Every structure is written in structure tokens, then in C-alpha cells.
Amino acid sequence: MINVESIYWLIGLLFVGWAFLIARDATHPRRWGSSSFWGLLGLCFFYGTAVEAKTAPAWVLGIAVLVLVALASTGLLGDGRAKTTTEEQRTAFAGKFGNKLFIPALALPVVTVAVVLLAPVLKIGAKPLIDPTHTTLVALGIGAVVAAVVGVAILRPKNKLAPVLEGRRILETIGWAALLPQMLSTLGILFTKAGVGTAVGTLAKGLLPNGSLIAAVVVYCVGMFIFTVLMGNGFAAFPIMTAAIGWPVLVQGFHGQPAIVFAIGMLAGFCGTLCTPMAANFNLVPSALLEMKNKYGVITAQVATGVPLLFVNIALMYFLAFPHA
Amino acid sequence: MLVLIGVLLVIVGFAIRLNPLLVVTISGIVTALLGGMTPLQILNAFGSGFSSSRSVTIFVVVLPVIGLIERFGLQEQAKALISKLARLTTGRVLIGYLLIRQATAAVGLTSIGGHAQTVRPLVFPMAEGAALRRYGSVPDKVREKIKGHSAAADNVGVFFGEDVFVAVGSILLITTFVDTTYGLHLEPLQLAIWAIPTAICAFLIHGFRLLRLDRQLDKAVQEARAEESAAAHTAPAGGAA
Structure with a gap:
């Protein structure tokens, strides 16, 4: 069975490979810091397998993660600007290969989706070939490998390892932002353990005037929004706001239909995801990937959709979920 | 209430633009200490937090193929096509x-x-290609705006589309939580159906903004050109003096 750990090992292997390439690059301005950062990050992906299986202590990985943060925040990590083709060469290649260039780009989603759809029937004996609990992740890993092979076959680069060399170039433009989503996820866990959620829930309840339906809907939706902005996703916000207001006040008190209250409440949280740097994989990694000068540029483009949509959700919940006399 | 200091640290740290990795780590440590965790428990939390969240770094696997096709001019081809x-x-x-x-x-x-899969290699070059055809050249400020909106279109699309599908994480989280906590029997399909009105509104609001984006870009390009020509007029005068 291809399980999700093998995909994490592939990621780990890529990081270690990139660290090796950087270590060999004598022109790199932050050669050793960068090489150590990516190499250690790669090893963490391997070690993580043992932590998940509970066969190795997690604190070792905890120390490694703190070392990564130290390397990244003390300026020891830099972009080596790996060699690639010039703009003129690229235009010439585009003329030569034309729309064939889209084949690997399309092979990626096509293979991924095909693997997702076929996963339930792909079996060796009675055992599923693809880990059924992480189908999408495994499928994306397979899709990426197949697309890279297809790309090499069509474009025939002189160096067959060109995908790895070029991958390093993009990785280095992303830089430390590549680690941020995982760190934010850890922060969410620490926040929850320390009781941040309960504190916010108590605050929200304190704000609620008695007997007003519209006020209760507003506090629930705005609470989901703000809490999501603070935590980076609606998943942590939902149980807390629902326990504080959604269930006791909106469903039990005002007889709202639970399916409508909860579905729209969660979507009010999604509006918050559009507006927060804490949702790094959606809002900060892309600005790094697109090499934007303003790393909050994606959020700037989204706020004017997120905020009006929050009001729409408040109105939808108020008019759809409750028995209006 | 004391644990909210951690949240405050995050807000202040992001606001004064410290390195987000550092902000998040320090806030995590402070919050954990306020919550009564021991140093060993904190290190364990960082370790298990990392290992259980490795899935969010999955985008790394597509970098090799995207890098390869970029090397051979994918972005240029996407621009030319548009x-x-x-x-x-x-x-x-x-x-x-x-x-x-x-x-x-x-x-x-x-x-x-x-x-990583579509926005960087395809969507942004196409959006930029359309602007190139319209304006001839694209000033940096305008390019920056197009980048932001390319990523935004992906986020808005996926956030307010996926909830209409029944087997998605957020829907399953809702049903698992309310069914076990309050003894309800909510069907994922019921929740998915009630995500449709918001999905339609999200498309209308964001679509309307994108229609207006073209006019905003027209204006921004004109302004950038005016600035440039003003700079060009003053430069020789300065040289003569």
C-alpha cells in the first residue's frame, strides 16, 4: 500500500536533495545556513514518521523545529538565485514547444484526480493500493511524480535532474514561508491546550444582550469571523463558538434549524480565513510563490470580498434559519 | 483570560512585521507557559504539532515539475496564448x-x-498576458495587484466551492462535533445544500469586483505612466542645472 508516510518521505528526500545542491553552490550568499535549514527540515519529515507511530520521542523533533526557527529568523537563510534560463531563452523555447508545454501542467491535475477516483477499486488482493484515509495527498504525490516524468520525456532537458534543480529555485523564492503553515498549526494546538478558546467563548457570551435574535446571529457570525482571523482556520473556532452561542442560544433558545445555523456559521468563519495572515498556506505562501513585494498583497485583494460576504452570511442565517412570525 | 496574552503577541508581532516564524514560536511558548505546561511538554507539543501537520507542506512535491516547465517557457507560452x-x-x-x-x-x-500547481504557472501569466495585450507594458504596481488577485481568485473559489461537496473536512467536522456533543443526526447533504446560497453570493461579490478590476487597472496604468513622464520631464532640467 502506498501510504501517506511515503509521500512525506518524498518531501523529506526533496528537501535533503535541495540542501545538498545548495551546499555545493559556492556562489550562494547564505550557503551553510540555507543548506542546514533545508537539510534539517528534510530530516524532520523522516523523523516525523516515528513520532506519529509513537516509536520516538517528540521532544527531539521539538528541538529541531526551534533550531529551524532560529536559523530562519536570524538571517542565516537566504535565496541563492539558482541558475535557470533567461527570458529570451524561455521565449525561444515557448516558440519551439508551443502548447506541448501545457501537457505536464495538465498531467498533474488529471493524474491526481484519476488516482482519487480510481482509489476505491485499486486493490492488490484484498488490500487497497492507496491509503484510503489520505487519498488526496497520496494522489497529488503520484500526480507530481508522473507529471515530472512526462515533462522530462517531452522537453528532454540535457540534465535529467532538471526538475530537481528548478524545484530548488522556486523553493528558495518561498524561503522560510514554507515552514510557516506547520508552525501555525502547532500554535493552534497550543492555543487550544492552554484554553484560549474557552476564554474567547466566555468573552463572546458576555457581549450578548438577552432576547435579541439579530444580536445573537451577529455575535455568532462575527465571533466565528474574528476567532478564525486569530487562529487561521474555522475548524478551531467552530466548536467553541457553537458551544457558547450556536447551540444554546440560536438552536435551543430561538429554535433555529441546526443544519442552516451550523453550515452558514462555518462559512462566516471562512470569510475570516480570507482576511488573516494566520492562514499562511492560503495567504502568505502564495505571495512568496508569486514573488510579491508586499507579502500581505493577497489579503489586500481579498478583504473587500471577505467582509461583505460576512454580512451576507449574517443576513442569510437570520432570514433562512429561523421561524419568522 | 491571561492566556489571551499569546493572541495579543501574535497581533502585535504581525503588526510590527517581525519574522512571522519567530512571532508564532514565541507566542506559542508564552501561551503554553501561561497555560501551565512544562518545558518538556512544550517541546513535545512542537514536535508532535510538526509531525501531525506535515500534510500542509504537500505543495512542495509539485515544485519540480512546475520548475521544469517554467524553465522551458510555460509562463511565456501562457502569456502568448492569451x-x-x-x-x-x-x-x-x-x-x-x-x-x-x-x-x-x-x-x-x-x-x-x-x-503552486495552477496560479503561479498558468493563472497569473494569463492574467498578466491579458494586461500586456491591453497596455503594451505593465508597471510593477499593476503587476503586483494582478498577482494578489490571481491568488485571491483561487482562495475564494476553493473556500466557497468545497463546502458544497459533502465529503469535505469542514462539513465532516460540523457533523462529527454536533452529533457527538448534542446528540443530533445531521446529514452532510443537508449542510452542503445550505452552503449553496453563500457560494452563489461569493461568486457574485468576487466576480463583480473582478469586473471592476479592469477599470482599476486602466486607471493605475495611466497614473504610473503620468508619473513616469513627469519624472522624464524633470530629469533633463535637473541635469542642466
Whole structure:
């Protein structure tokens, strides 16, 4: 069975490979810091397998993660600007290969989706070939490998390892932002353990005037929004706001239909995801990937959709979920 | 209430633009200490937090293939293709992508796109290509705005599309939580249906903004040109003095 750990090992292997390439690059301005950062990050992906299986202590990985943060925040990590083709060469290649260039780009989603759809029937004996609990992740890993092979076959680069060399170039433009989503996820866990959620829930309840339906809907939706902005996703916000207001006040008190209250409440949280740097994989990694000068540029483009949509959700919940006399 | 200091640290840290990795780590440590965790428990939390969240770094696996096709001019080809289609503007390209992204996510195909897979190699070059055809050249400020909106179209599409599909994480989280906590029996399908009104509104609001984006870009390009020509007029005068 291809399980999700093998995909994490592939990621780990890529990081270690990139660290090796950087270590060999004598022109790199932050050669050793960068090489150590990516190499250690790669090893963490391997070690993580043992932590998940509970066969190795997690604190070792905890120390490694703190070392990564130290390397990244003390300026020891830099972009080596790996060699690639010039703009003129690229235009010439585009003329030569034309729309064939889209084949690997399309092979990626096509293979991924095909693997997702076929996963339930792909079996060796009675055992599923693809880990059924992480189908999408495994499928994306397979899709990426197949697309890279297809790309090499069509474009025939002189160096067959060109995908790895070029991958390093993009990785280095992303830089430390590549680690941020995982760190934010850890922060969410620490926040929850320390009781941040309960504190916010108590605050929200304190704000609620008695007997007003519209006020209760507003506090629930705005609470989901703000809490999501603070935590980076609606998943942590939902149980807390629902326990504080959604269930006791909106469903039990005002007889709202639970399916409508909860579905729209969660979507009010999604509006918050559009507006927060804490949702790094959606809002900060892309600005790094697109090499934007303003790393909050994606959020700037989204706020004017997120905020009006929050009001729409408040109105939808108020008019759809409750028995209006 | 004391644990909210950690939240405050995050807000202040992001506001004064410290390195986010550092902000998040320090806030995590402070919050954990306030919550009464021992140093060993904190290290364990960082370790297990890292290992259980490795899935969010999955985008790394697509970097090799994307890097390879970029090397051979994918972005240039995407630009060239769009510049032949006269009716396509930046806003219309992005509305098209928003629609595709939202519709495919609504039938469960969220992995069809993404910032590394589609936005960087295809969507942004196409949106930029449309602007190049319209303006001849694109000032940096305008390019920056197009980048932001390319990523935004992906996010809005996937967030407000995926909830219409029944087997998505957020829907399953709702049903598991309320069914076990309050003894309800909510069907995922009921929740998915009630995500449709918001999905439609999200498309209308963001689509409307994208239609207006073209006019905003027109204006921004004019302004940038005016600044440039003003600078060009003053430069020789300065040289003479």
C-alpha cells in the first residue's frame, strides 16, 4: 500500500536533495545556513514518521523545529538565485514547444484526480493500493511524480535532474514561508491546550444582550469571523463558538434549524480565513510563490470580498434559519 | 483570560512585521507557559504539532515539475496564448478561473488547482498576458495587484466551492462535533445544500469586483505612466542645472 508516510518521505528526500545542491553552490550568499535549514527540515519529515507511530520521542523533533526557527529568523537563510534560463531563452523555447508545454501542467491535475477516483477499486488482493484515509495527498504525490516524468520525456532537458534543480529555485523564492503553515498549526494546538478558546467563548457570551435574535446571529457570525482571523482556520473556532452561542442560544433558545445555523456559521468563519495572515498556506505562501513585494498583497485583494460576504452570511442565517412570525 | 496574552503577541508581532516564524514560536511558548505546561511538554507539543501537520507542506512535491516547465517557457507560452484572444481582459481571465475553481471544488475536485500547481504557472501569466495585450507594458504596481488577485481568485473559489461537496473536512467536522456533543443526526447533504446560497453570493461579490478590476487597472496604468513622464520631464532640467 502506498501510504501517506511515503509521500512525506518524498518531501523529506526533496528537501535533503535541495540542501545538498545548495551546499555545493559556492556562489550562494547564505550557503551553510540555507543548506542546514533545508537539510534539517528534510530530516524532520523522516523523523516525523516515528513520532506519529509513537516509536520516538517528540521532544527531539521539538528541538529541531526551534533550531529551524532560529536559523530562519536570524538571517542565516537566504535565496541563492539558482541558475535557470533567461527570458529570451524561455521565449525561444515557448516558440519551439508551443502548447506541448501545457501537457505536464495538465498531467498533474488529471493524474491526481484519476488516482482519487480510481482509489476505491485499486486493490492488490484484498488490500487497497492507496491509503484510503489520505487519498488526496497520496494522489497529488503520484500526480507530481508522473507529471515530472512526462515533462522530462517531452522537453528532454540535457540534465535529467532538471526538475530537481528548478524545484530548488522556486523553493528558495518561498524561503522560510514554507515552514510557516506547520508552525501555525502547532500554535493552534497550543492555543487550544492552554484554553484560549474557552476564554474567547466566555468573552463572546458576555457581549450578548438577552432576547435579541439579530444580536445573537451577529455575535455568532462575527465571533466565528474574528476567532478564525486569530487562529487561521474555522475548524478551531467552530466548536467553541457553537458551544457558547450556536447551540444554546440560536438552536435551543430561538429554535433555529441546526443544519442552516451550523453550515452558514462555518462559512462566516471562512470569510475570516480570507482576511488573516494566520492562514499562511492560503495567504502568505502564495505571495512568496508569486514573488510579491508586499507579502500581505493577497489579503489586500481579498478583504473587500471577505467582509461583505460576512454580512451576507449574517443576513442569510437570520432570514433562512429561523421561524419568522 | 491571561492566556489571551499569546493572541495579543501574535497581533502585535504581525503588526510590527517581525519574522512571522519567530512571532508564532514565541507566542506559542508564552501561551503554553501561561497555560501551565512544562518545558518538556512544550517541546513535545512542537514536535508532535510538526509531525501531525506535515500534510500542509504537500505543495512542495509539485515544485519540480512546475520548475521544469517554467524553465522551458510555460509562463511565456501562457502569456502568448492569451494575448491572441482579444476579448480577454485580466478581470475576465480571473472570473473564468474563479468559476472553474469553484465548480470543480463543489464536486470534490479541490486538488485540481492550487497556488503552486495552477496560479503561479498558468493563472497569473494569463492574467498578466491579458494586461500586456491591453497596455503594451505593465508597471510593477499593476503587476503586483494582478498577482494578489490571481491568488485571491483561487482562495475564494476553493473556500466557497468545497463546502458544497459533502465529503469535505469542514462539513465532516460540523457533523462529527454536533452529533457527538448534542446528540443530533445531521446529514452532510443537508449542510452542503445550505452552503449553496453563500457560494452563489461569493461568486457574485468576487466576480463583480473582478469586473471592476479592469477599470482599476486602466486607471493605475495611466497614473504610473503620468508619473513616469513627469519624472522624464524633470530629469533633463535637473541635469542642466
